[in-house]
Amino acid sequence: MEVEAARCECCGFTEECTPRYIAAVREEYMGRWVCGLCAEAVGDEIRRAGAGEATITTAEAFDRHVAFARSAAPRAGGAAAEDDLVAAVARLLRRCLDSPPASPAAPPPPPQGRKVAAGSGCPGGGDDD
Numbered sequence: 001m002e003v004e005a006a007r008c009e010c011c012g013f014t015e016e017c018t019p020r021y022i023a024a025v026r027e028e029y030m031g032r033w034v035c036g037l038c039a040e041a042v043g044d045e046i047r048r049a050g051a052g053e054a055t056i057t058t059a060e061a062f063d064r065h066v067a068f069a070r071s072a073a074p075r076a077g078g079a080a081a082e083d084d085l086v087a088a089v090a091r092l093l094r095r096c097l098d099s100p101p102a103s104p105a106a107p108p109p110p111p112q113g114r115k116v117a118a119g120s121g122c123p124g125g126g127d128d129d
Contacts (some may be wrong), residue, residue, distance in 0.1 A: 001018060002018065002019060003016045003017060003018055004016070004017065004018075004019055004022060006022045006025075006033045007033065008033060008034055008035035008038055009032045009033060009034060009066070010034055010035070010038040010041075010062075010065055010066050010069045011035060011037070011038055011069050013035045013037070013038075013085065015035055015036075025039070028058070029042075029058065029062060030058070030059055030062070032062070034062070038065060038069070041065045041068075041069075042058065042061045042062050042065050043061075045060075045061035045062075045064050045065055046058065046061045049061070
């Protein structure tokens with residue numbers, strides 16, 4: 001399958017996509033290529049505007065999102081969008097790996113140094129020997 005790199009005109013993120021998919025996205029967004037995250041944000045702009053004010057076009061929603069994306073926190077040291085994404089995912093993974101959430105269904109682990117006694121329902125334990 002043939003793939004090409006496409007760069008988002010909102011956030012600068014680059015994705016590898018098929019030429020057919022790139023063409024479909026460009027057709028929907030007035031010749032511009034938009035990544036999936038920014039496409040969702042443009043859709044949210046349209047839904048949000050429809051809830052309060054007059055309905056806006058895709059072009060107006062796109063322009064609003066571009067203005068928001070460019071006014072967002074300035075990039076420290078001129079880092080690229082891909083670097084920011086990688087750093088954010090790395091922070092998320094470190095946080096998840098450092099402190100995994102406890103499952104509400106899992107029993108707490110036994111205290112260190114104490115043995116757990118096997119009951120009658122356990123193989124090799126209890127009264128049914």
